[in-house]
Amino acid sequence: MSHAPITPKVLVIDDDNDLRYSLKRVLSGRQYEVLEAASGEEGLSMAEQHNPHVILLDNRMGGMSGMEALQHLRGINPNAMIILMTAYGTTQTTIEAMKFGAFDYIMKPFDLKKILTLTESAIAASKDLDKAGKEEAAPAVSNEDIEGGIIGSSSAMQEVFKMIGQVAASDVTVMVTGESGTGKELIARAIYQNSLRAQKPYIAVNCAAIPENLIESELFGHEKGSFTGATNQRIGKFELCDGGTIFLDEIGDMALTTQTKILRALQEGEIQRVGSSETIKVNVRMLAATNKPLEEMVKDKTFREDLYYRLNVVRIQLPPLRERKEDVPKLIDFVLKRLARDSKADTKSISPEALALLNQYRWPGNVRELENLIYRSAVLAQGDMILIKDLPQEVVKAITGLPETPPAPAKTPEVVAQTEAKAPPAIETPTVAAVVTEAPEPTLIGQPTIDPYDAVYQALRETHDTNILEHAERALISRALAEVGGKQVKAAEILGMTRATLRKRIDQYDLS
Ligand SMILES: Nc1ncnc2c1ncn2[C@@H]1O[C@H](COP(=O)(O)OP(=O)(O)OP(=O)(O)O)[C@@H](O)[C@H]1O
Ligand SMILES: [Mg+2]
Structure with a gap:
């Protein structure tokens, strides 16, 4: 390949003069030839004349949109x-x-470094294209507007949306993974809605919900009399879905024998009804989702390796909500608006204090949990705003009892001295759990001490917490574990519970 080095040409199409100016300045600094257009229309004619390698295109412009x-x-x-x-x-x-x-x-406002990096990788990609000399197929997708209703301005979710756009129009198999409640089903549907098969059927099958002995007949159909109870012929989902998209949800829960048949459908594009030797051709695009660790299952041989590779052609891994907390306020807003639209609750907003509290939450149940939480709180809220008192107690407890933010107990004696015959060290009582954890030092003769349960009680009153016993339990377990260096057998012994119960509690209180 003897390509003469060419100066990369970058066309900037934007109606904002200042932005064009700064872009031109940084890009020229990189030895690019920079062309400018102040409107979409002008941009088109410039592109035709100059054949730029990279085009930076503004979306909102007067006249033709980006x-x-x-x-x-x-x-x-x-x-x-x-x-x-x-x-x-x-x-x-x-x-x-x-x-x-x-x-x-790229989302405005962006920093110029970011756009430079992006432009560089675009230029690299464009050179590759030149070398390969291939024309990229123009995507023949309808211009229909799709109401996805998927929220996410975090960069992690933006990546997800980009991937949806990239893979939707091809027939490639996509595996969506992520914790429970992260939106796998929603994403699968978005892929379908943006695909060339959008007008064809979409069938979602929850592999975990169908008993093992029925799933094959559900998917592939059966002949009359093929097994007890098969009184009629049945057409399976794959056949019904011909030309369309099938979404195999919870694929990690599928039995090995069924996996074999799915593999065949994928590889050969054919299926057999249960009890029939006739093969039927089907043209189905497959999407799959799971929250199971498939890689581990492959190692344990509970998931077929060949099927894994077949399904995992493109992987969309959804980030847990706790890793994209910037999406939380928008999601809350979205849920509130939808509740209002459906006349389920007309709460309009959430107080900054309640939001700040929720921002510390881990969201083990991800977006689904957020939806439920907001629904419950909105129903309880009396005004048009969700306040801390409307939030579910167990969530407030989980937040205020978080081990990462242990409140420092005050060392200076005060307040309690007058009311108690026995006096400080007084305890600042920001959280119930913390108070229990900081429970009494052995009483020294002559030194007044505090009744720890009184402090617990005060804290309870302050936070309106009704889960006092759970707080106590959590704190005691955590204390015992600390004492024995995390050895569960010993801690269980001390606490007088079985190891199984202890394990359950450790999970429940997120103590591991
Ligand atoms: N980004 C998002 N924007 C708006 N709503 C969302 C988003 N992600 C998830 N949801 C909502 O959260 C709920 C859970 O999403 P979904 O059912 O897709 O989760 P999932 O990953 O399939 O969970 P599971 O593994 O438990 O099946 C749904 O009601 C969905 O509409
Ligand atoms: Mg799901």
């Missing part, structure tokens, strides 16, 4: 790498942009 321009540009100059810039980052824009073949997507 999204429209993007589609035209793909026709004019299919090899150009287009980066869409927008101040109005929504799920749908990201998905659409990627679907229409954008190289990437």
